[in-house]
Amino acid sequence: xxxxxxxxxxxxxxxxxxxxxxxxxxxxxxxxxxxxxxxxxxxxxxxxxxxxxxxxxxxxxxxxxxxxxxxxxxxxxxxxxxxxxxxxxxxxxxxxxxxxxxxxxxxxxxxxxxxxxxxxxxxxxxxxxxxxxxxxxxxxxxxxxxxxxxxxxxxxxxxxxxxxxxxxx
Amino acid sequence: xxxxxxxxxxxxxxxxxxxxxxxxxxxxxxxxxxxxxxxxxxxxxxxxxxxxxxxxxxxxxxxxxxxxxxxxxxxxxxxxxxxxxxxxxxxxxxxxxxxxxxxxxxxxxxxxxxxxxxxxxxxxxxxxxxxxxxxxxxxxxxxxxxxxxx
Numbered sequence: 001x002x003x004x005x006x007x008x009x010x011x012x013x014x015x016x017x018x019x020x021x022x023x024x025x026x027x028x029x030x031x032x033x034x035x036x037x038x039x040x041x042x043x044x045x046x047x048x049x050x051x052x053x054x055x056x057x058x059x060x061x062x063x064x065x066x067x068x069x070x071x072x073x074x075x076x077x078x079x080x081x082x083x084x085x086x087x088x089x090x091x092x093x094x095x096x097x098x099x100x101x102x103x104x105x106x107x108x109x110x111x112x113x114x115x116x117x118x119x120x121x122x123x124x125x126x127x128x129x130x131x132x133x134x135x136x137x138x139x140x141x142x143x144x145x146x147x148x149x150x151x152x153x154x155x156x157x158x159x160x161x162x163x164x165x166x167x168x169x
Numbered sequence: 170x171x172x173x174x175x176x177x178x179x180x181x182x183x184x185x186x187x188x189x190x191x192x193x194x195x196x197x198x199x200x201x202x203x204x205x206x207x208x209x210x211x212x213x214x215x216x217x218x219x220x221x222x223x224x225x226x227x228x229x230x231x232x233x234x235x236x237x238x239x240x241x242x243x244x245x246x247x248x249x250x251x252x253x254x255x256x257x258x259x260x261x262x263x264x265x266x267x268x269x270x271x272x273x274x275x276x277x278x279x280x281x282x283x284x285x286x287x288x289x290x291x292x293x294x295x296x297x298x299x300x301x302x303x304x305x306x307x308x309x310x311x312x313x314x315x316x317x318x319x
Contacts, residue, residue: 004200006280009278011199012192012279012299012300012301013281024180029184033189037198098177100302102177102180103300103302104302105173107300110187155173
């Protein structure tokens with residue numbers, strides 16, 4: 001029988017990847033969280049009823065996928081509609097794999113110092129140039145460049161986020 | 170784990186909102202929503218707290234012996250426990266721990282299978298427990314190995 005520890009582990013493994021998966025379909029982050037949360041509740045109830053799915057991962061992704069499509073059909077233009085995806089009945093494996101990379105990136109961005117994160121987002125999200133960022137924030141272009149370089153290094157290595165030392169024996 | 174590309178970064182940056190998709194908050198919300206069936210009894214929480222206090226004292230007195238003992242190869246089939254109170258502290262602490270033991274512990278905690286080629290590399294570091302993919306990618310980069318996750 002599934003207990004609290006098991007369901008907590010599933011959250012730690014899949015919650016953020018599932019959110020980033022659903023965020024491909026839905027624009028509103030609250031809608032995304034409601035759907036993912038709801039999928040866990042359904043999974044939990046099924047497990048309690050003695051019908052635990054063989055693969056929690058496949059089951060959770062499938063529910064989230066279907067409910068995103070339902071939500072898209074209902075809401076129409078509020079969401080990011082992509083007809084190509086609407087025709088799929090099952091989650092796209094490649095996107096499922098990708099969602100783990102997105103979740104990791106999200107975590108790394110979340111842990112950047114606030115100012116550095118802002119600069120990164122202005123560049124990658126809003127497409128602003130170094131000069132535009134510099135004038136908006138009242139800092140020099142070389143500072144923008146330095147901060148972005150550091151941010152990218154952190155995202156690639158995770159080195160700045162967590163104290164880390166390795167012994168090679 | 171596959172490296173991210175520029176498109177991945179753009180995808181995440183466009184959707185990023187500080188404080189959203191917070192795993193720990195989601196777990197709390199889930200237990201509030203799913204009701205008492207998932208709640209720990211109060212005495213279980215108290216027992217866990219008492220146990221971690223005892224452990225904290227024990228660690229203060231004999232952390233070196235404890236780590237040494239933990240580093241002895243575990244008998245086959247026995248679960249490896251380097252961080253017995255991680256459910257309370259939400260942090261994994263490794264001090265020069267052999268990689269295979271680290272992977273065994275993480276596998277048991279997250280109910281998955283983490284595999285790496287045989288190596289005698291050791292790991293030192295502190296990781297929050299809310300994101301297994303992130304921990305795995307850090308270990309991969311630091312030790313320059315591939316870890317398989319199933």
